[in-house]
Amino acid sequence: MLESKRWRLAIKLAAIPVILAGAAALSHAIVPPRYQSLCDLVLFSLLAMDIAALMPRRWMQLPLIALYSLSLGLAAVETLSLIQSPPARTSSVQTPGGLFADNPVLGWAADRPGPVREIKTDLATGHTIFDATYTIDADGLRRTVSPADRPTVAFFGDSWVFGEGVADAAAMPQVFADLSEGRWRVLNFGFPGYGPEQFLRAVETGIDDRLLGPDLKYAVFTTFADQIRRTDCSASYVIRAPRYALDAAGQATFAGPCYGGAARAAMEVVTNTAIYKRYVEPYRAIIRRDDVALYVATILRAAALVKEKYGAATVVIYDRVKESDYFAAAGVTDDEIMARLRRGGVLVLDMSIAGRLPQGVDAIIEGDGHPSAAAQRARAEVLTDYLAKVDQTAAGRP
Numbered sequence: 539m540l541e542s543k544r545w546r547l548a549i550k551l552a553a554i555p556v557i558l559a560g561a562a563a564l565s566h567a568i569v570p571p572r573y574q575s576l577c578d579l580v581l582f583s584l585l586a587m588d589i590a591a592l593m594p595r596r597w598m599q600l601p602l603i604a605l606y607s608l609s610l611g612l613a614a615v616e617t618l619s620l621i622q623s624p625p626a627r628t629s630s631v632q633t634p635g636g637l638f639a640d641n642p643v644l645g646w647a648a649d650r651p652g653p654v655r656e657i658k659t660d661l662a663t664g665h666t667i668f669d670a671t672y673t674i675d676a677d678g679l680r681r682t683v684s685p686a687d688r689p690t691v692a693f694f695g696d697s698w699v700f701g702e703g704v705a706d707a708a709a710m711p712q713v714f715a716d717l718s719e720g721r722w723r724v725l726n727f728g729f730p731g732y733g734p735e736q737f738l739r740a741v742e743t744g745i746d747d748r749l750l751g752p753d754l755k756y757a758v759f760t761t762f763a764d765q766i767r768r769t770d771c772s773a774s775y776v777i778r779a780p781r782y783a784l785d786a787a788g789q790a791t792f793a794g795p796c797y798g799g800a801a802r803a804a805m806e807v808v809t810n811t812a813i814y815k816r817y818v819e820p821y822r823a824i825i826r827r828d829d830v831a832l833y834v835a836t837i838l839r840a841a842a843l844v845k846e847k848y849g850a851a852t853v854v855i856y857d858r859v860k861e862s863d864y865f866a867a868a869g870v871t872d873d874e875i876m877a878r879l880r881r882g883g884v885l886v887l888d889m890s891i892a893g894r895l896p897q898g899v900d901a902i903i904e905g906d907g908h909p910s911a912a913a914q915r916a917r918a919e920v921l922t923d924y925l926a927k928v929d930q931t932a933a934g935r936p
Contacts, residue, residue, distance in 0.1 A: 643743055782835075
């Protein structure tokens with residue numbers, strides 16, 4: 539009789555998590571992503587309550603009751619956070635199969651060669667913000683058409699370099715190649731979410747040596763101060779990114795991924811909650827002086843390796859921040875950051891496209907925030923003019 543009760547208890551204990559796991563999978567399939575963390579917390583509280591009810595001893599029930607109370611309390615706070623936080627205004631769909639895949643060196647990269655179509659929609663109006671197709675070549679880069687037998691200009695950076703929201707022909711590296719009229723072989727290593735850490739990690743590991751070859755002339759890295767949150771691992775989307783730390787000499791040194799193992803799994807759950815986005819992320823987003831130092835050191839280390847390995851110069855395209863109080867806690871300015879980079883031997887282009895756009899043409903894709911096709915062209919023109927002056931100076935011409 540006792541043995542029979544034990545078997546029944548074991549079956550129930552095994553059945554409950556299986557049933558709730560199925561319910562969780564179903565909720566993730568039908569519930570909007572915004573509410574999935576809340577559903578998970580509610581289901582976990584039900585799991586704890588049901589198992590507690592089956593326990594034959596009070597001392598067995600108490601920890602489960604505590605877990606039930608905790609998860610239910612967190613569900614209440616998550617609900618409050620959802621009420622206080624505005625819902626997403628846009629939705630992006632990438633086909634076929636999406637653009638992103640895990641990458642052991644850089645954290646993430648293009649999933650596969652071929653075209654990827656992205657449609658971004660305004661959820662309130664149904665208006666299409668952009669409809670762009672990105673062609674990924676056999677090397678995992680966004681396709682850039684240029685001569686194969688010319689000195690190389692390699693672009694590094696994030697979605698602004700990749701050209702998110704615009705066609706292949708409108709991405710800045712492609713426009714730069716077109717403007718050069720066959721002078722350069724151009725490569726686009728830009729990818730959404732990348733920062734100085736991917737630039738440095740790619741150069742120091744040599745994963746792109748075969749592509750960069752012996753004829754690299756310029757490595758062009760596009761950056762702006764918000765990438766500081768990527769180098770210090772505080773941005774929620776860089777959990778899998780490479781992490782760097784300052785050594786005793788103030789040099790950026792590889793320290794593994796931002797999060798690994800169980801910490802990565804936990805952060806991927808936590809950062810998707812409204813509680814984190816509402817109460818934790820704003821605090822982590824504060825830029826401090828040490829964060830700026832790591833950001834600058836990471837770029838300078840990458841530039842030093844570009845010079846050491848390829849004999850090439852690094853050009854940093856720097857976009858200023860618009861918020862006047864962005865660096866309040868760090869006590870620095872855009873001008874100071876650019877001055878540090880220049881002292882480190884980097885060519886810095888203080889990017890401005892003022893006066894280069896036709897009247898009435900927006901610099902930013904409305905409803906998105908990435909450069910429009912017109913802005914991508916203007917930025918390529920500015921870079922082309924800048925490099926022409928650099929080459930004239932190097933050649934001793936006025």
